[in-house]
Amino acid sequence: YKFKSGEKVDAIIKIGKNLVPIDSKFPLENFKKYLDEEDSKAKEDLRKKFITDVKKHINDISEKYILPDEGTYDFALMYIPAENIYYETILKDESLGEERSIFSYAIQKRVLPASPNSLFAYLQVIVLGLKGLQIEKSAQYIFQSLSRLQGDLGRFKNDFQILGTHLVNAKSKFDDADKRLDRFSDKLELVSEDTPEELPEKAASKKKLP
Known part of the structure; x- marks a missing residue:
C-alpha cells in the first residue's frame, strides 16, 4: 500500500473506516549473526546491535506508516516472522531487561509487535475493541x-x-x-312578582263642584 509520501507499507487491513498498517521488513541480519556467534563478548555486542536495529525499525514504522490524515489508525503492527525471533526480541527476560524495554519502546511509538501466532489474535482484539467502541x-x-x-x-x-x-x-x-x-x-x-298592579283611573263621574 502506497502513501502520499511515496512510502510503501507491506500490508494494510481495513477495519471499519480506517486502515491498520502492517510492516514485515523486520531487521534480521544482526539477529542471524547473533545466533551463529559463539564468542560470548561478540555475541553480546551483536545482541546490542540487533536491539538498536529493532528500535530504529520501530521509529521508521511509527514515522512512515502511522498517518491518521491518510486514513490509518493511530497505531501499526510490526510483524516478526518467527516465534523464536519474537521470543528473543520481546519475551526473553534477561537480567538487564533490555528485551522487555523493546516492547515498552514499541508501545510508546504506537507500534505493536506481532508474531505468526499472535497476529490473528491482535486483529481479533482490534475488531472487538472497535465494535465495543461503536456500541x-x-x-x-x-x-x-x-x-x-x-x-x-x-x-x-x-x-x-x-x-x-x-x-x-x-x-x-x-x-x-x-x-x-x-x-x-x-x-x-x-321583584317582578312583588310589583303592584297598575292603579285604576279615577272615575270621571266625580261630582263637579257647584
Missing part, C-alpha cells in the same frame, strides 16, 4: 436521546399541569358566574 458510542447516543426525551416529557407534563390548572380555575369561575346568574334571575322574578 459505547451507540449507547451514549441512546442515553443522550433518552435524556432529551425525558426532559421534553417533563416540560410537556409541566405545561399540561399548568393548562389543567387554568381549565380547573376557568370551570370554577364559570360555575360561580352561572350560580350568580341563577341567583340574579331568581331575584329578578321575585
Whole structure:
C-alpha cells in the first residue's frame, strides 16, 4: 500500500473506516549473526546491535506508516516472522531487561509487535475493541436521546399541569358566574312578582263642584 509520501507499507487491513498498517521488513541480519556467534563478548555486542536495529525499525514504522490524515489508525503492527525471533526480541527476560524495554519502546511509538501466532489474535482484539467502541458510542447516543426525551416529557407534563390548572380555575369561575346568574334571575322574578298592579283611573263621574 502506497502513501502520499511515496512510502510503501507491506500490508494494510481495513477495519471499519480506517486502515491498520502492517510492516514485515523486520531487521534480521544482526539477529542471524547473533545466533551463529559463539564468542560470548561478540555475541553480546551483536545482541546490542540487533536491539538498536529493532528500535530504529520501530521509529521508521511509527514515522512512515502511522498517518491518521491518510486514513490509518493511530497505531501499526510490526510483524516478526518467527516465534523464536519474537521470543528473543520481546519475551526473553534477561537480567538487564533490555528485551522487555523493546516492547515498552514499541508501545510508546504506537507500534505493536506481532508474531505468526499472535497476529490473528491482535486483529481479533482490534475488531472487538472497535465494535465495543461503536456500541459505547451507540449507547451514549441512546442515553443522550433518552435524556432529551425525558426532559421534553417533563416540560410537556409541566405545561399540561399548568393548562389543567387554568381549565380547573376557568370551570370554577364559570360555575360561580352561572350560580350568580341563577341567583340574579331568581331575584329578578321575585321583584317582578312583588310589583303592584297598575292603579285604576279615577272615575270621571266625580261630582263637579257647584
